[in-house]
Amino acid sequence: MKILVATVKPFAPAAINKIKSIVEDKGYEFLLLEKYETNDQLLDAVKDVDALIVRSDKITNEVLNAANNLKIVVRAGAGYDNVDLDSARAKDVVVMNTPGQNSNAVSELALGMMVYLARNKFQAKAGTELKDKKIGIHAYGNVGQNVARIAKGFGMDVFAYDPFVANESIEDDGVGAIDTVEELYGSCDYISLHIPANKHTINSINYDLLKNLPKGGTLVNTARKEVIDEEGLLKLMAERDDIKYISDIPPDRREDFERKFKDRVFFTPKKMGAQTMEANINAGVAAAKQIIRFLEEGDITFKVN
Numbered sequence: 381m382k383i384l385v386a387t388v389k390p391f392a393p394a395a396i397n398k399i400k401s402i403v404e405d406k407g408y409e410f411l412l413l414e415k416y417e418t419n420d421q422l423l424d425a426v427k428d429v430d431a432l433i434v435r436s437d438k439i440t441n442e443v444l445n446a447a448n449n450l451k452i453v454v455r456a457g458a459g460y461d462n463v464d465l466d467s468a469r470a471k472d473v474v475v476m477n478t479p480g481q482n483s484n485a486v487s488e489l490a491l492g493m494m495v496y497l498a499r500n501k502f503q504a505k506a507g508t509e510l511k512d513k514k515i516g517i518h519a520y521g522n523v524g525q526n527v528a529r530i531a532k533g534f535g536m537d538v539f540a541y542d543p544f545v546a547n548e549s550i551e552d553d554g555v556g557a558i559d560t561v562e563e564l565y566g567s568c569d570y571i572s573l574h575i576p577a578n579k580h581t582i583n584s585i586n587y588d589l590l591k592n593l594p595k596g597g598t599l600v601n602t603a604r605k606e607v608i609d610e611e612g613l614l615k616l617m618a619e620r621d622d623i624k625y626i627s628d629i630p631p632d633r634r635e636d637f638e639r640k641f642k643d644r645v646f647f648t649p650k651k652m653g654a655q656t657m658e659a660n661i662n663a664g665v666a667a668a669k670q671i672i673r674f675l676e677e678g679d680i681t682f683k684v685n
């Protein structure tokens with residue numbers, strides 16, 4: 381059995397070492413394709429592998445077609461919008477994610493970017509503090525819960541909206557449960573976004589929703605760029621000089637945002653919320669173990685297709 385790790389954005393070496401020994405200890409062959417530049421390299425590498433570990437790498441119908449022996453793809457991370465689930469299902473390929481494994485890293489970066497912009501990107505001009513500000517968490521999953529934990533440490537007032545989570549379990553964490561998304565956006569100084577990208581959410585963070593933000597409102601996006609209606613946000617930021625936007629996923633219209641609203645936006649150069657050694661180890665090791673449990677015991681916990 382051959383298990384391939386294929387990532388444009390490489391895991392930390394410590395994570396690769398651990399994945400490799402988990403795979404080889406079980407007598408399987410470990411293969412590695414990192415920082416590949418063309419889809420052809422991926423098509424070639426998957427040719428005779430049985431299992432695949434990826435990050436945000438695009439696993440299209442074409443890739444799945446090229447992988448004749450493939451039985452399982454594990455997306456080492458949370459969001460699996462990069463994998464063609466229908467095509468995988470049609471080919472009897474199991475797709476899994478590794479929920480929760482990188483969520484602390486993403487949450488720390490969300491708060492870190494908030495401090496950075498609140499302090500005017502560390503320029504001399506007086507900034508503001510997070511203490512006593514309201515943060516609204518849009519979707520209370522693994523990352524949202526970690527953001528809540530850290531935000532409380534900053535002394536923020538923490539609220540969350542999630543139609544899929546019972547209000548009682550949000551309130552059990554000492555977080556105010558908000559019943560409508562409009563109310564969340566209308567009442568919080570910071571909105572931290574943690575929704576997945578799917579047909580229901582793409583472009584859903586639009587002008588009509590964002591216009592509810594109170595004066596000085598800041599949108600923090602460590603989810604997916606596709607959920608933002610960039611035209612709508614550009615329009616709102618042109619109309620209101622108090623609105624700010626922070627993301628670790630550079631928007632498609634990055635140049636427009638930076639040229640027009642230089643001091644009110646911050647984007648990391650590449651998507652990097654989950655890019656810590658710890659998150660790489662947690663997600664990579666979980667992926668390797670899930671593959672082995674699947675191959676040896678047929679365990680399909682964490683299957684998403």
Ligand code: 3PG
Pocket residue numbers: 389435436437456457458459460482603651652653654655
């Ligand atoms: C995720 O969905 O787990 C995060 O967005 C991290 O993505 P990455 O593995 O490409 O950094």
